[in-house]
Every structure is written in structure tokens, then in C-alpha cells.
Amino acid sequence: MNPFLTFLLLLIPIFFILVTIKRRTSQKFPPGSLGLPIIGQSLSLLWAMKANTTEKWLEERVKKYGPISKLSLFGNTAVFIYGQAANKLVFTSDGRTIANGQPASSRAILGERNLFQLNGEDHKRVRDSLVSFLKPECLKQYVGKMDGEVRRHLEMHWEDTQKVTVLPLMKTLTFNIICSLLFGVERGGRRDELVNCFQKMMEGMWSIPINLPFTRYNQSLRASAQAQNIVKELIHEKRVELEKKGASSHQDLITCLLSIHGKDKAALTEDEIVHNVMLVMVAGHDTSSILITFMVRLLENDPTILAGVVQEQEDIAKSKSSGELLTWEDLTKMKYTWKVALETLRVFPPVFGGFRKALKDVEYGGYLIPQGWNIFWVTSMTHMDANIFQEPSKFNPARFENQATIPPYCFVPFGAGARICPGYEFARIETLVAIHYLVTRFTWKLCCTDDTFSRVPLLVPNQGLPIQIMPKKLPSH
Structure with a gap:
């Protein structure tokens, strides 16, 4: 080969390296400190969450560094961003630029193949599989079964007692x-x-992902392994039922996921089923229970809103014969109750925020988010922004009379765009059925005057919200 040509070929990669270095150095890294190795700002954030000073912690950070800053959380270098533009970046970026990226602790506990970790075609395939069971057309047939679970729960834990603690129940x-x-x-x-x-x-x-005996992280990992073994047993049993053709493909989520295969739909691996069952356990358990709990608290604190919810639910109850289960049609009449639920989610979003990961260098807000860094975003920063919601600290369900008036990517308790929670409709049904029976069967008074809460990491009201309950006389038919 010509020596001059050889020399040119050697210069090309050097040129590209120099260009890359120059581009990176010409861009500004976000301000901020990474703190101590591994620990970073994890402990200070966790303490703020537990002490109910998270908003203050974030405000001080914004005041010190501005709307974008670097930090280290749960063993990962991260950039903190917030606001409408930040939400849009998180929920609209394709999987080739910004990927789902939970903290190492969450990833290890839930499994690598859960929906929060997947991107691109894998994300779409698994999400479509979950939606095939969780879409409204399928969930309509489960309203009666959910009704039965709620009634059974109230008979076991609420009737014939004078005091209950709402959140654990x-x-x-x-x-x-x-x-x-x-x-x-x-x-x-x-x-x-x-x-x-x-x-x-x-x-x-x-939690900080230090896997040593007696750490919270280690105990959670062991509990996760036990739970995954139980789920694997369930998968084996349901696969046998399917092979014997004695089971409906939509009798439950696991059976539905096992049934997905064919020309247009690739089958999910066992790991994908296990890890997404684990994810559904987390996503479906805490968010709905926290929403219902805070609705109970807010309804007691606001007699006018309570009266509106009670009127709507009692009208539905009076239209039913004794013992008749709620139907999908009944849920469509609970419009005011759902507005109250949405306003509760605005003021008290159960999920504090989330993490993504930059797969490439990302330019945002005049700064460089380097490839490999995590992106930490916070929901409540837009929910309580006075420029978006007038008098944001005021509880006002009327904000949701026309959701089209709310700017996009500002109200995101269930995510947005392609990343919207596939369990949204399931949570709506669960909440409406529970609230229906609570307000038509009981009145209550708060036993705790201290209305503070903490995040561990999800919302927990003080003492779990103890209330004194009084049964209502059921309407005669």
C-alpha cells in the first residue's frame, strides 16, 4: 500500500477522536457535586424523603445549581432535571438515545427484563403483551370480580370495628x-x-446497592429471589393447565402472557414473564393503595368535596338491587369521583420520580448529559408549578373538567406518550370500586391531627392514617 495513503488512514481515527474531545470540552457539563463515591447524595435524599422535606431538598438544589445539575444517586452518576421540557424529554425520547434506567437496587430486585429496563422493540413487545390483558375491553369483564374482592375485604376488616388504619388495609x-x-x-x-x-x-x-449481610438491600434481594421462585411455580402450573386446554387465555395475567405466541407475536421468555409479574406487583400494589388512602384523608378534610362524591356514589347504589355487583357502566357514571382522584394524584403523586439512562451524549438546557449517565426526573415539580396550575396548593377537582386545557407533559402521574403506565385503567377501576363502597357504607373521622407524610420511597401518611369509622345504614331496595 502507498505509504502516504497508509499515513492518511492512520490519521482518520485520530481526527475523529480529536473532534469528539473538542466537542465534549466545548460543551458544559451540568453544575453540581458527585459527593462521596457510591454514596453520593443518596443518604441526604433518602433522609429528606423520610422527613417529608423532599420539596425543600429539591428547591435548595435548584436555587444552588439551577434547573439542571449533576449528582450521584444509588451508585450511579446522574443529572437532575425537572419541568415540562424535562418530562417531554423523558417520555418522548426513543430507546436509542435515552433508555429506561432504574437504580441498580431496583433493577436487581425486579429483574433485568422488566418493562422499566427494556427499550426499543423489546419494550414494545413486552408492553403490548401486558396491554393485551390490561386494556379496557378486557378489564370490563373483571369489574364484578373486583367488586367481590372489595366487599369481602370490608366484611373482614372494616365491619364490626370502630377504628382502622387505612394504608396497611x-x-x-x-x-x-x-x-x-x-x-x-x-x-x-x-x-x-x-x-x-x-x-x-x-x-x-x-437503597444503596451494597450487598452485605443485614443490609436492607441484601434482605430485599433474598425476598425477591423467594418471590420469583413462587412466580416460577405459578408459571409451571398455568402452563400445564394451558397444555391440557382447560384454561382460558384471559383468566389471569400470567396465563395471558403464556398464551402469547404465533405469526405476529413473539412469545415472552420465562424471565420476561417473571420479571414483569414482579413489576406489576410493585406498580399495582402501592400506587393504588396510596391513592385510595389519601382520598380518604382528603375527603374527611373537605366536606364539600365529600358531599359531591357521596351523592354520586349513592345515586349509583340506589340504582342497584340488593347484592347486585357494580358494572362497567356504573364506573362510567363516576366522573366526579375520578376528578377527585386525579386531583389527589396531582397534589400527592405516589411515585416521586424516576430514572432514565443516556445511551448517547444528550444536549439539554445548554449542557451535556454524557453517555452512560442516569437522568433523574421528579413528577411533583410540574404538578405544583403555579405557572401551570393556578393556586397549586389548593385542592380543586374542577381543574380536570377539561383535561385538554392542561399543557402536555405537565400532569404525569401515570407517565405520558409511549411510556404511559399500561395499568392505568386497572388502577382507575380498583380506585373507583373501593371508594364506592367506602363512602356508601361508612363515615369516618381522622384520629391523627398531624397530616404530615414521608416517602420510603413511596408516600406514607403519618401513622398510616388511623380513622374512627361509623357504619351507614345500607339503602333498602
Whole structure:
């Protein structure tokens, strides 16, 4: 080969390296400090979440560094962003630029093949599989079964008592609904074991990923392994039922996922089924139970809104014969109740924020987010922005009379765009059915005057929201 040509070929990669270095150095990295190795700002954020000072922690960060800053959380270098543009970046970027990227602790506990970790075609394939069971057309047939679970729960835990603690009971209810409708696990030893594993597993979801004996992270990993073994047993049993052709493909979520295969639909691997069942357990359990709990608190604090919800629900109850289950048509009449739920989600979003990962260098807000860094975004920063929601601290369900008036990517309790939560409709049905029976069967008073809450990492009201309950006289038909 010509020596001059050889020399040119050697110069080409050097040229590209120099251009890349120059481009990176010409761009500004976000301001901020990475803190101590591994720990970074993890402990200070976790302390703020537990002490109910998260908003102050974020405001101080914004005041010090501006709308974008670098930090280190849960073992990963990250960039904190917030606002409408940040939400749009997170929810509209394709999987080749910004990927789902949960903290290492969450990823290890839930599994690498869960929907929050997948991107591109894998994300679409698994999401479409989940939606095939969770879409409204399918969920219509489960309203009656959910009604039965709620009634049974109230008979066991609310009737013939004068005081209850709402959050733990709502968690019991939502977990039983998940076990029954999504996993086909009946009441008994296996469901109890799954509950225990799940509770231990949740404690380490946002923790520093140091896997040493007696750490919260280590205990959560062991609980996750136990839960995954139970799910694998369920998968084996349901596969046998399908092969014997004795099971409906839509009798529960696991059976539905096992049934997906054919010319147009690729089958899910066992890991994908297991890891997404784990994800559904987390997403479907805590968010709905927290929403219902905070609605109970807010309804007691606002008699006018309570009266509107009670009127709507009692009108529906009076239209039913004794013992008749709620139907999909009944849920469509609960418009005001759902507006109250949406306003609750605006003021008290159960999910604090989330993480993504930059697969390429990303230019945002005049700064460089380097490839490989995490992106940490926070929901509540737009929900409580006075430029978006007038008097944001005021609880006002009328904001949702016309959701089209809310600017896009500003109200995101369930995500947005292609990343919107596939369980949105399931959560809506669950919430409306539970609230219907609570307000038509009981009145209540708050036992705790301190209305603070903490995040561990999800919302927990002070003392779990203890209330004194009084049964209502059921309407005669």
C-alpha cells in the first residue's frame, strides 16, 4: 500500500477522536457535586424523603445549581432535571438515545427484563403483551370480580370495628386484588408467603446497592429471589393447565402472557414473564393503595368535596338491587369521583420520580448529559408549578373538567406518550370500586391531627392514617 495513503488512514481515527474531545470540552457539563463515591447524595435524599422535606431538598438544589445539575444517586452518576421540557424529554425520547434506567437496587430486585429496563422493540413487545390483558375491553369483564374482592375485604376488616388504619388495609386489599385477578393465586399459604416476600422486597427498592449481610438491600434481594421462585411455580402450573386446554387465555395475567405466541407475536421468555409479574406487583400494589388512602384523608378534610362524591356514589347504589355487583357502566357514571382522584394524584403523586439512562451524549438546557449517565426526573415539580396550575396548593377537582386545557407533559402521574403506565385503567377501576363502597357504607373521622407524610420511597401518611369509622345504614331496595 502507498505509504502516504497508509499515513492518511492512520490519521482518520485520530481526527475523529480529536473532534469528539473538542466537542465534549466545548460543551458544559451540568453544575453540581458527585459527593462521596457510591454514596453520593443518596443518604441526604433518602433522609429528606423520610422527613417529608423532599420539596425543600429539591428547591435548595435548584436555587444552588439551577434547573439542571449533576449528582450521584444509588451508585450511579446522574443529572437532575425537572419541568415540562424535562418530562417531554423523558417520555418522548426513543430507546436509542435515552433508555429506561432504574437504580441498580431496583433493577436487581425486579429483574433485568422488566418493562422499566427494556427499550426499543423489546419494550414494545413486552408492553403490548401486558396491554393485551390490561386494556379496557378486557378489564370490563373483571369489574364484578373486583367488586367481590372489595366487599369481602370490608366484611373482614372494616365491619364490626370502630377504628382502622387505612394504608396497611388498602395495601392488603390491592395485593389481594392483584393475586386474584392478575396472578390467579387464591387465598391461603402461598398468597401469605408472597405478601411477606413482597413487603421485604419493597424496603430495598431505593437503597444503596451494597450487598452485605443485614443490609436492607441484601434482605430485599433474598425476598425477591423467594418471590420469583413462587412466580416460577405459578408459571409451571398455568402452563400445564394451558397444555391440557382447560384454561382460558384471559383468566389471569400470567396465563395471558403464556398464551402469547404465533405469526405476529413473539412469545415472552420465562424471565420476561417473571420479571414483569414482579413489576406489576410493585406498580399495582402501592400506587393504588396510596391513592385510595389519601382520598380518604382528603375527603374527611373537605366536606364539600365529600358531599359531591357521596351523592354520586349513592345515586349509583340506589340504582342497584340488593347484592347486585357494580358494572362497567356504573364506573362510567363516576366522573366526579375520578376528578377527585386525579386531583389527589396531582397534589400527592405516589411515585416521586424516576430514572432514565443516556445511551448517547444528550444536549439539554445548554449542557451535556454524557453517555452512560442516569437522568433523574421528579413528577411533583410540574404538578405544583403555579405557572401551570393556578393556586397549586389548593385542592380543586374542577381543574380536570377539561383535561385538554392542561399543557402536555405537565400532569404525569401515570407517565405520558409511549411510556404511559399500561395499568392505568386497572388502577382507575380498583380506585373507583373501593371508594364506592367506602363512602356508601361508612363515615369516618381522622384520629391523627398531624397530616404530615414521608416517602420510603413511596408516600406514607403519618401513622398510616388511623380513622374512627361509623357504619351507614345500607339503602333498602
